[in-house]
Amino acid sequence: MSNTNRQVKLARRPAPGPLTRDVFTIEDGPIPEPGPGQFRVKIEYVSLDPAMRGWVNEGRSYIEPVPVGAVMRGYAAGYVEVSNHPEFKPGDAVQGLFGVQQYAVSDGKRVVKVDTNLAPLQRWVGGLGMPGWTAYFGLLEVGQPKPGETVVVSAAAGAVGSIVAQIAKLKGCRAVGIAGGPEKCRYLLDELGLDAAVDYKAGKLAADLKAACPHGIDVYFENVGGEILDTVLPLMNTFGRIPLCGLISAYNATTPPPGPRNLRCVLTQRLKIQGLIVFDWADRIDEAIHDLGQWYSEGKLKIREDVREGGLDAFPDVLNLLYTGGNHGKLVLKV
Known part of the structure; x- marks a missing residue:
């Protein structure tokens, strides 16, 4: 010692x-x-x-x-x-x-x-700790996905996003992940079993995301902000939900980043955007630990x-x- x-x-x-x-x-x-x-x-x-x-x-x-x-x-x-x-x-x-x-x-x-x-x-x-708890409550309590809906997750290969995407699949949703680079996108498809993966670094984000979401987007789990949020907003379905977990694209910005250009979509599509912090469910952490642990033990959750x-x-x-x-x-x- x-x-x-x-x-x-x-x-x-x-x-x-x-x-x-x-x-x-x-x-x-x-x-x-x-x-x-x-x-x-x-x-x-x-x-x-x-x-x-x-x-x-x-x-x-x-x-x-x-x-x-x-x-x-x-x-x-x-x-x-x-x-x-x-x-x-x-x-x-x-x-x-x-x-x-x-x-x-x-x-x-x-x-x-x-x-x-x-x-x-x-x-x-x-995945079984704070990032997993954030994913669990952020998606299920704020996003409130329903079977058959389309859930899009940014930073989907990351600690929170990868769990969100897998829970969406477990709840019967079409899960689409956005990640940077072909290696991360292959991981989303081949390892996590998502329905589609969009590489934002490929230069065709809007077209690729629209193709991956032919019926629009019902839930968008936001980890990134910036250009990705602006691209997602016009594709959101009426009464869609956006759990806002992070805005990592701006964390190291040297000047204040511009606001969303497509904010009008929140009005026209009557969207709900809600920020979330895992502390909000501090008295329910045992619930997340139980469900995440059970899915993991059954091989339904990969971390x-x-x-x-x-x-x-x-x-x-x-x-x-x-x-x-x-x-x-x-x-x-x-x-």
């Missing part, structure tokens, strides 16, 4: 654009000792999520920004080492918002015990992680892969 706790901390607020290494510092601190009602976790995997780009910015959001000088916020999974908590014992595999560090102390709030017999530990910060080596020192560089499309599946950093 190491005698120190390696941590990634926020050094300063970033400028617009890609995050640079000097936004973070990597430090060694003391290993924390749990107090009464607490336990210590040795972290094995850290989840890298698009939301991290917003968490380091100053300004109004759904959650307070990470304070300068604090450990970077992040979901992680590991094993309980020492416990003074009656519900957690040494050896328990757990997942929670432990931060980007080697060791964390917790009082157990919003910490989930995970079953590593069902799935490997890293999968519990991926892929892109696990990167290099430890916490690699965090700043690996994180930026999310915003360039350099990852293939849920991006996870092995501590």
